[in-house]
Amino acid sequence: MSIRAARRTAGIRYANREVVQLAEEAQRRGRKLLNLNIGDPNIFGFRTPECIQEAMIRAIRENHNGYSHSSGLAEARAAIRRQAESRGLRKVQEVLVTNGGSEAIDMALSALVNSGDNVLLPAPGYPLYAALLSRLEAETRRYRLDESNNWQPDIEHMAEQIDGRTRAIVLINPNNPTGCVYSRETIEAVIDLCRGHKLVLISDEIYDRILFNGHEHVPSASLADDVCIVTINGLSKNYIAPGLRCGWSITSGPAGLCEDYLQGMRKLSRVRLSAGHPQQHAIAPALLGAQEHLPPLCDILSRRARFCAERLNAIEGVQCVEPQGAFYAFPSLQIAGRDEDFVRELILETGVIVVQGSGFGLQGQPSYFRIVTLPGDEVLAEAFDRIEDFLGSWRRRHPFTEEAAAPAL
Ligand SMILES: Cc1ncc(COP(=O)(O)O)c(C=O)c1O
Numbered sequence: 048m049s050i051r052a053a054r055r056t057a058g059i060r061y062a063n064r065e066v067v068q069l070a071e072e073a074q075r076r077g078r079k080l081l082n083l084n085i086g087d088p089n090i091f092g093f094r095t096p097e098c099i100q101e102a103m104i105r106a107i108r109e110n111h112n113g114y115s116h117s118s119g120l121a122e123a124r125a126a127i128r129r130q131a132e133s134r135g136l137r138k139v140q141e142v143l144v145t146n147g148g149s150e151a152i153d154m155a156l157s158a159l160v161n162s163g164d165n166v167l168l169p170a171p172g173y174p175l176y177a178a179l180l181s182r183l184e185a186e187t188r189r190y191r192l193d194e195s196n197n198w199q200p201d202i203e204h205m206a207e208q209i210d211g212r213t214r215a216i217v218l219i220n221p222n223n224p225t226g227c228v229y230s231r232e233t234i235e236a237v238i239d240l241c242r243g244h245k246l247v248l249i250s251d252e253i254y255d256r257i258l259f260n261g262h263e264h265v266p267s268a269s270l271a272d273d274v275c276i277v278t279i280n281g282l283s284k285n286y287i288a289p290g291l292r293c294g295w296s297i298t299s300g301p302a303g304l305c306e307d308y309l310q311g312m313r314k315l316s317r318v319r320l321s322a323g324h325p326q327q328h329a330i331a332p333a334l335l336g337a338q339e340h341l342p343p344l345c346d347i348l349s350r351r352a353r354f355c356a357e358r359l360n361a362i363e364g365v366q367c368v369e370p371q372g373a374f375y376a377f378p379s380l381q382i383a384g385r386d387e388d389f390v391r392e393l394i395l396e397t398g399v400i401v402v403q404g405s406g407f408g409l410q411g412q413p414s415y416f417r418i419v420t421l422p423g424d425e426v427l428a429e430a431f432d433r434i435e436d437f438l439g440s441w442r443r444r445h446p447f448t449e450e451a452a453a454p455a456l
Pocket residue numbers: 086146147148149150173219223251253281282283289292293294
C-alpha cells in the first residue's frame with residue numbers, strides 16, 4: 048500500500064504545470080511543441096539585465112552565501128522601500144524579502160487566514176492563490192472580471208461575495224491571465240470595500256512595469272493610508288529573472304492595524320531562516336538603476352500583444368481583448384465541450400501548449416484559454432495557424448449549440 052498524501056493536498060490544482068505532462072505525451076507522439084504556456088521570459092530569449100547578473104556573481108564570489116537576515120538584506124529592503132515611496136506607497140510599515148513573489152503570497156495568506164475563512168480571488172486569476180487557500184483549508188470565493196469592460200473587476204459582484212468570514216481581497220494588477228491594467232476608480236472602489244469590511248487588500252503588482260501604449264499602473268497602496276495593504280512584487284517579471292526566486296512583500300497602512308498581522312508574517316519569515324542570499328544583492332542595483340531594459344521589453348511585448356489579439360480575433364468564434372500589460376492574452380472561444388478536453392486534444396494533436404481557462408478559476412461557457420505572448424512572431428504565427436485548423440476540426444466533431452452559451456459566473 049502506498050503512503051497516503053495529506054487531505055490538504057487533494058484540492059490543489061496548478062493547471063499551468065499540469066499541461067506539461069500532456070506536452071511530454073505530445074512529444075512522444077512526434078509533435079513539434081510550441082510552448083505558449085510558461086510565463087518565463089528567459090526561455091524565450093529575453094535576458095536578465097547585466098547589473099543584476101554582475102551583482103549576483105559578485106555576491107557569490109564575495110562569499111555572501113550564508114543566510115541573510117530573515118526579513119532580508121538591509122540594503123535590499125531599503126531600496127524596495129525607497130522605490131515604493133517614490134511611487135507613492137503610503138505608510139509603509141514593513142518590507143519582507145522572500146523566495147519569489149510566491150513565498151510573499153504564501154506568507155501573506157498563511158499569516159492571515161484560519162481554516163474556514165475565505166478570501167476573494169479574481170476569476171480569471173493566477174492559480175497559486177487558490178492552491179494556497181486550499182492548503183490552508185480556507186475557502187476561495189471568486190469575483191468576476193468583466194470581459195466586456197476590458198476585464199476590469201466587477202465591483203458589485205465582488206461586494207456580494209463578502210461575509211463575516213472574509214479576510215482579504217486579492218487584486219492582480221496587471222492581471223495574469225488577461226493582461227488588463229486596472230483603473231484608479233476600480234482600485235479606489237476595492238479599497239472602499241476593504242475599508243468598510245476591515246479586510247486586507249493583497250495587491251499583486253508583479254507585472255507593474257510591463258505596460259503598453261501609455262497605460263499607467265496605479266499602485267493600490269498609493270491610494271490609501273488607512274487600510275492594510277500587502278503589495279507583492281519581485282525581480283521575476285519586471286527584471287526578467289524568475290529563476291533567481293527573489294520577491295518581496297510591502298505591508299502598508301496604520302501601524303496599529305497591521306502590527307499583529309505583521310508579527311505573524313515575521314514569524315513565518317524567521318522559521319524558514321532567510322530568502323536566497325546572493326540574489327538579494329541584486330535588488331538595489333536593479334531597482335535603483337537606469338531601468339534601460341524596460342522600454343525595449345515593453346515595446347516588443349506590446350507589439351506581440353497586439354499581434355496576438357488581432358490574429359486571434361481574425362479566427363471565427365474567437366474573441367480576444369487586447370492586453371494592456373504583462374505577457375499573456377486570454378481569448379474566449381465559442382465551442383461545445385469542456386475547455387480542458389479542448390486544450391488536452393489541442394496539445395496532443397498539434398503540440399501547441401496553452402492553459403485552459405478553468406485553470407484560472409473560470410468554469411463553464413464560454414471557454415477560454417491563456418497564451419503567453421513572449422514567443423517570437425514566427426512561433427506565434429505558427430501556433431495560431433495550428434489553433435485555427437484544430438478549432439475547425441473540433442467544431443466539425445463537436446457542433447456548437449446555443450444552450451451551451453450560458454455565461455460562466
Ligand atoms: C500574478 C503572479 N503573481 C506571482 C507570481 C509568482 O512570481 P514568482 O516567480 O516571483 O514567485 C506569478 C508568476 O507567474 C504571477 O503571475
